Amino acid sequence: MSTTFRSTRGGSPVTFREALFNGLAPDGGLYVPVAVPELPAGWENSASFPELARTVLGAWLGDAGLGEPAFSRLVADAFDFPVPLSPLSDGRYLLELHHGPTLAFKDFGARFMARIMDALLEQEGRRLTIVVATSGDTGSAVAAGFSGRESVDVVLLYPEGRVSRLQERQLTMKRPGVRAFRVSGTFDDCQRMAKEVLSDPELRERGLSSANSINIGRLLPQQLYWLWAELELRRAHGVTENPVFSVPSGNLGNLTAGVYARLAGGSAAGIIAAHNANDWFPHWLRGDAEAFSFPETVRTRSNAMDVGAPSNFERLNDLDGEQLRRLVRGWGISEEETLGQLRRTYETDGVAVCPHTAVGLAALERDRAAGRTGPGIVLATAHAAKFPEVVAEAVPGLNVTAPALEALAAVETEAIPLGPSAAALKEWLAG
Numbered sequence: 001m002s003t004t005f006r007s008t009r010g011g012s013p014v015t016f017r018e019a020l021f022n023g024l025a026p027d028g029g030l031y032v033p034v035a036v037p038e039l040p041a042g043w044e045n046s047a048s049f050p051e052l053a054r055t056v057l058g059a060w061l062g063d064a065g066l067g068e069p070a071f072s073r074l075v076a077d078a079f080d081f082p083v084p085l086s087p088l089s090d091g092r093y094l095l096e097l098h099h100g101p102t103l104a105f106k107d108f109g110a111r112f113m114a115r116i117m118d119a120l121l122e123q124e125g126r127r128l129t130i131v132v133a134t135s136g137d138t139g140s141a142v143a144a145g146f147s148g149r150e151s152v153d154v155v156l157l158y159p160e161g162r163v164s165r166l167q168e169r170q171l172t173m174k175r176p177g178v179r180a181f182r183v184s185g186t187f188d189d190c191q192r193m194a195k196e197v198l199s200d201p202e203l204r205e206r207g208l209s210s211a212n213s214i215n216i217g218r219l220l221p222q223q224l225y226w227l228w229a230e231l232e233l234r235r236a237h238g239v240t241e242n243p244v245f246s247v248p249s250g251n252l253g254n255l256t257a258g259v260y261a262r263l264a265g266g267s268a269a270g271i272i273a274a275h276n277a278n279d280w281f282p283h284w285l286r287g288d289a290e291a292f293s294f295p296e297t298v299r300t301r302s303n304a305m306d307v308g309a310p311s312n313f314e315r316l317n318d319l320d321g322e323q324l325r326r327l328v329r330g331w332g333i334s335e336e337e338t339l340g341q342l343r344r345t346y347e348t349d350g351v352a353v354c355p356h357t358a359v360g361l362a363a364l365e366r367d368r369a370a371g372r373t374g375p376g377i378v379l380a381t382a383h384a385a386k387f388p389e390v391v392a393e394a395v396p397g398l399n400v401t402a403p404a405l406e407a408l409a410a411v412e413t414e415a416i417p418l419g420p421s422a423a424a425l426k427e428w429l430a431g
């Protein structure tokens with residue numbers, strides 16, 4: 001059994017393979033499941049994350065056309081790092097999604113997508129170039145996910161001066177088959193440029209695809225840790241009450257995946273969309289912002305969430321709005337609250353979190369102040385060591401490190417400067 005997908009803008013259903021390789025639907029819409037498949041019986045008994053992944057993704061994709069042992073091996077290889085749920089004070093838990101190679105949750109989607117694309121391309125004897133607009137973590141996760149894959153090249157677009165020093169090193173490290181472009185513009189410019197080249201029929205002909213969170217192949221594996229967190233809350237911490245999740249949000253990919261997990265039969269009592277100053281979505285949820293009428297992007301310390309126009313909104317807007325608003329509510333968190341939360345979490349719980357995670361914790365606090373109770377799971381979306389400047393600003397003298405990042409100091413880097421125009425990028429790609 002496998003699910004079919006359709007564009008948010010209509011048309012007939014397509015297979016997973018088509019949705020994966022198209023990225024964006026030909027009509028400019030995003031692929032959504034025709035129906036969210038129910039969680040298969042016995043999924044709660046999954047003993048490990050890869051086992052959960054095989055069971056849940058199996059309900060969506062069958063064996064994805066790869067044959068059974070191959071699909072299981074692919075999943076086990078994609079998710080070969082731990083996913084701990086660690087307790088903080090006051091019935092709060094951090095779901096640590098930063099133990100993959102680039103120390104951010106984007107590794108889950110990127111590693112799965114890279115492996116499944118590569119396996120399917122190899123079957124067909126084809127090659128592809130992946131175009132990725134990144135606000136920091138996406139690009140490095142995608143480049144890392146695809147490095148060593150035979151059938152895929154990667155083009156990265158990132159906004160100049162708007163990613164951290166470490167992120168920039170991760171993005172621009174020299175790797176075979178990976179080209180990084182430093183765009184003199186915002187993340188939204190990068191995203192627009194990517195969308196524009198991807199919808200160019202001539203370039204598509206040559207084999208272009210996307211790997212942003214708009215690709216369904218990245219979104220589907222992101223449901224897994226929401227379900228894993230539920231299991232771990234019960235099994236490892238003995239908590240039976242259904243949790244509220246707080247998810248640091250930018251393009252709303254993670255949140256959309258969480259909504260799918262809930263619709264599939266997950267037990268989230270509620271989902272908090274935790275935004276920084278780019279808080280159009282919380283306003284929309286409250287009914288005081290128009291759909292698709294997006295403001296300019298504001299720069300913040302939680303820069304992976306500096307998104308004015310969340311690309312996955314089109315998927316959420318495709319769901320039943322009333323049902324969505326019953327499940328999801330949102331908060332916009334200021335820079336002061338972010339720093340204060342980071343400091344307090346260090347002082348109270350002895351844990352240094354990244355600024356995005358701090359936004360998630362602050363939003364949970366706001367939600368509790370507004371009267372919502374119960375266990376709270378905050379998605380820790382990146383490792384604190386990726387944002388040493390912000391951590392030291394919140395907690396003077398604190399220097400968080402991670403071995404994977406220290407090794408970066410020695411790598412050779414390269415980036416090609418580019419204006420914020422799709423025409424310039426098209427020239428490069430066509431040349």
Ligand SMILES: *Cc1c(COP(=O)(O)O)cnc(C)c1O
Binds near residue numbers: 104136382
């Ligand atoms: C990408 C990212 C986010 C935002 O996730 P979306 O799926 O785009 O909403 C939050 N935190 C970190 C660290 C990220 O890299």
